[in-house]
Amino acid sequence: MSTVAPRLQSRGVASSPVLLALLLVIFVAGTVYVFVARLYPAPPPISHDAVLVDRQYNLTLYVTGAAFVLAQLGLAYAILRFRDRGQKAHFLEGNVALEVLWTSVTLLAFLGLGILGRNAWAGVRFTLAAAGAIQIEATTTQFVYTFRYPGPDGKFGRIDPSLVSAPAGNPLGIDPSDPAGRDDIVVSELTVPVNRPIELLLRSQDVVHNFFVRELRLQQDAVPGMLIPVHFTADRVGTYEIVCTQLCGLGHNKMHAHLNVVSQLDYDAFLKREAIVQ
Numbered sequence: 001m002s003t004v005a006p007r008l009q010s011r012g013v014a015s016s017p018v019l020l021a022l023l024l025v026i027f028v029a030g031t032v033y034v035f036v037a038r039l040y041p042a043p044p045p046i047s048h049d050a051v052l053v054d055r056q057y058n059l060t061l062y063v064t065g066a067a068f069v070l071a072q073l074g075l076a077y078a079i080l081r082f083r084d085r086g087q088k089a090h091f092l093e094g095n096v097a098l099e100v101l102w103t104s105v106t107l108l109a110f111l112g113l114g115i116l117g118r119n120a121w122a123g124v125r126f127t128l129a130a131a132g133a134i135q136i137e138a139t140t141t142q143f144v145y146t147f148r149y150p151g152p153d154g155k156f157g158r159i160d161p162s163l164v165s166a167p168a169g170n171p172l173g174i175d176p177s178d179p180a181g182r183d184d185i186v187v188s189e190l191t192v193p194v195n196r197p198i199e200l201l202l203r204s205q206d207v208v209h210n211f212f213v214r215e216l217r218l219q220q221d222a223v224p225g226m227l228i229p230v231h232f233t234a235d236r237v238g239t240y241e242i243v244c245t246q247l248c249g250l251g252h253n254k255m256h257a258h259l260n261v262v263s264q265l266d267y268d269a270f271l272k273r274e275a276i277v278q
């Protein structure tokens with residue numbers, strides 16, 4: 001039995017590290033291409049808050065993207081540079097100064113991005129809607145959205161869960177004995193006037209659903225037993241899709257509605273038309 005054999009076996013196997021380093025470079029190049037070529041772009045934003053979210057997203061992507069590329073290419077370099085050439089292995093104790101440096105840089109990058117992100121997200125979500133915002137209620141149930149406008153009196157009628165009956169034409173359970181509810185407008189699409197602040201009051205009748213409009217960069221869960229307000233101001237006329245992003249049951253994939261952003265004139269006409277129909 002030869003004692004030289006294991007030593008010889010570890011020599012001259014250069015193809016594996018070279019292949020691994022090459023695969024890493026191709027992987028990094030492919031990932032960078034997906035983002036730089038904008039293969040999956042988000043639809044154009046339709047609110048100022050959405051523009052802020054996009055800016056923050058891009059900034060985070062640049063910082064984390066640069067760290068990703070540097071780390072992966074550094075790994076490819078180390079695989080090549082320190083590959084087994086049959087040499088004796090050396091133990092490195094590490095470098096405390098470098099450890100402190102890159103831990104501090106990472107900490108600062110994360111804290112900085114978090115603080116900057118406050119304006120784009122928390123600054124909007126943790127504030128109240130503007131005074132005079134139009135209040136609209138959005139109720140989710142498996143697997144539909146129902147929107148309610150308070151009508152000419154500006155007041156939502158009382159709701160009684162025991163009166164909820166979609167076949168009877170009362171999907172929200174509006175109490176007929178409450179005069180405030182008699183002029184409430186109940187519709188399956190959300191129509192709002194352009195450039196006016198909207199406060200949406202989110203409710204759920206059964207399980208956790210979600211209200212997500214990509215163009216608003218606005219996503220909020222609707223939770224049973226809670227009334228969750230969100231606010232937005234859409235600045236572009238158009239029709240946009242509202243989707244549920246919570247896996248809420250077998251019909252989840254079909255749960256969607258539309259957000260119609262219209263001119264003030266069209267909005268007034270919409271309210272008038274629906275008030276006559278109700």
Ligand SMILES: [Cu+2]
Pocket residue numbers: 140143208209210244245246247248252255
């Ligand atoms: Cu849902």
